[in-house]
Amino acid sequence: xxxxxxxxxxxxxxxxxxxxxxxxxxxxxxxxxxxxxxxxxxxxxxxxxxxxxxxxxxxxxxxxxxxxxxxxxxxxxxxxxxxxxxxxxxxxxxxxxxxxxxxxxxxxxxxxxxxxxxxxxxxxxxxxxxxxxxxxxxxxxxxxxxxxxxxxxxxxxxxxxxxxxxxxxxxxxxxxxxxxxxxxxxxxxxxxxx
Numbered sequence: 001x002x003x004x005x006x007x008x009x010x011x012x013x014x015x016x017x018x019x020x021x022x023x024x025x026x027x028x029x030x031x032x033x034x035x036x037x038x039x040x041x042x043x044x045x046x047x048x049x050x051x052x053x054x055x056x057x058x059x060x061x062x063x064x065x066x067x068x069x070x071x072x073x074x075x076x077x078x079x080x081x082x083x084x085x086x087x088x089x090x091x092x093x094x095x096x097x098x099x100x101x102x103x104x105x106x107x108x109x110x111x112x113x114x115x116x117x118x119x120x121x122x123x124x125x126x127x128x129x130x131x132x133x134x135x136x137x138x139x140x141x142x143x144x145x146x147x148x149x150x151x152x153x154x155x156x157x158x159x160x161x162x163x164x165x166x167x168x169x170x171x172x173x174x175x176x177x178x179x180x181x182x183x184x185x186x187x188x189x190x191x192x193x194x
Contacts, residue, residue: 051069051070051178051181051182051185052069052070053067053068053069053070053185053186053189054067054068054069054070055067056189057074059076059081061078061079062079062080062081062094062095062096062163062194063096063160063163063192063193063194064081064094064096064132064165064190064191064192064193064194065189065190065191065193066081066083066094066186066189066190066191067185067186067189068083068186069085069182069183069185069186071085071086072084072085072086072182072186073086079095079096079097080093080094080095080097081093081094081095082094083186085179085182085183087176087179089171089172089174089175089176089179090169090170090171090172090175090179090180090182090183091168091169091170091171092167092168092169092170092183092186092187093166093167093168093169093170094165094166094167094190095165095166095167096160096163096164096165096166096194097164097166098163098164099162099163099164100159100160100161100162100163100164101164102164103157103158103159103164106157106164106166107137107138107139107155107157110155110157110166110168111123111139111141111155114141114143114153114155117146118141118143118144118145118146118151119143119144119146120142120143120144121141121142121143122141122142122143123139123140123141124139124140124141125138125139125140126138126139126140126154126155126156127140128156130158131156131158131165131167131187131190131192132158132165132167132190132191132192133190133191133192133193134158134159134160134165134192135158135159136156136157136158136159136167137156137157138154138155138156138157139154139155140152140153140154140155141153141154141155142173149172149173150172150173150174151170151171151172151173152170152171152172152173152175153168153169153170153171154168154169155167155168156168158192160192160193160194161193161194162194163192163194165192165194167187167190169183169187171183
């Protein structure tokens with residue numbers, strides 16, 4: 001018996017979840033790279049400025065605003081937004097696939113999807129406490145995609161007033177540091193208000 005294909009909504013939820021994981025994975029090294037480590041006196045000195053960003057974009061349907069690094073592409077669907085670097089080594093997916101009351105199971109379902117569709121999956125708890133101005137729970141994943149690419153993925157689920165947001169950040173294991181930094185800056189610009 002051939003198993004049924006997942007519906008389009010399930011596929012987008014999975015993709016969005018994967019992108020959130022990448023975001024978390026990206027956030028840690030990018031934050032370390034931007035801060036440049038702590039000085040002995042407890043202060044830190046930035047080692048680089050952020051990449052140039054395009055003007056802020058608002059999506060009224062999802063109640064989301066964000067900025068895209070120069071050279072990145074944006075794709076919008078009914079319930080999802082995808083931001084991709086010019087070299088395709090970094091991707092951010094933002095979706096609001098369910099009601100706020102279902103935010104808890106959304107993270108579990110997303111992680112289960114990664115376990116079933118990717119190989120060599122390692123999941124660690126996320127260290128971030130907020131995404132887009134909302135409290136969030138997440139995870140950091142390392143895995144091999146179905147086409148064999150090694151990925152770092154950050155997944156975060158944030159509970160809004162009416163919506164549960166799923167933010168996923170995907171980066172290739174060999175992504176240039178600049179792409180990771182651009183993804184972090186784009187993620188930092190994210191505001192979730194729904």
